[in-house]
Amino acid sequence: MTTEDRRAPAPDPGAPHMEHNDRLDLPESEWRARLDHDEFRVLRREATERPFTSALNREHRNGVFLCAGCGAELFRSDAKFESGTGWPSFFEPIAGAVDTKRDFKLIVPRTEYHCSRCGGHQGHVFSDGPAPTGLRYCNNGVALRFRPAPGSDRETRPNTPGRED
Numbered sequence: 001m002t003t004e005d006r007r008a009p010a011p012d013p014g015a016p017h018m019e020h021n022d023r024l025d026l027p028e029s030e031w032r033a034r035l036d037h038d039e040f041r042v043l044r045r046e047a048t049e050r051p052f053t054s055a056l057n058r059e060h061r062n063g064v065f066l067c068a069g070c071g072a073e074l075f076r077s078d079a080k081f082e083s084g085t086g087w088p089s090f091f092e093p094i095a096g097a098v099d100t101k102r103d104f105k106l107i108v109p110r111t112e113y114h115c116s117r118c119g120g121h122q123g124h125v126f127s128d129g130p131a132p133t134g135l136r137y138c139n140n141g142v143a144l145r146f147r148p149a150p151g152s153d154r155e156t157r158p159n160t161p162g163r164e165d
């Protein structure tokens, strides 16, 4: 085994390719099969959903927000706040859950962030958020699933294969 092996294309495009750090690296055809049209456009094409369209804007129960692509836990409900922007907003992600990159799609550069496991685009982070971080993670609702904490009034079943912990 050499380091060359890691650059070799996956021999079976149908099999999820799990890398170190539990990364989920799927071919585009597989993402198209797993995601609906809007999810694919946001998660894999960095599209932005129209504001005030996500039911998660009004989600106020205790729980965890998961990546709609791979089920990774991205935000806790106690980090959610009302930004008035029309997108679910958080002042901090779960540690290590998202990675950022600079985004020059607009004239003013923005900081894009995405799920650190599957690379799925989630939204952009701005520096006008509330205490304690002063950050505003402006997230596409279609890129998230909500999993209520045990004892919450209503149970929704995210489309993810089981829990990890």
Ligand SMILES: [Zn+2]
Residues within 6 Å of the ligand: 067, 068, 069, 070, 071, 072, 115, 116, 117, 118, 119, 120
């Ligand atoms: Zn993900």
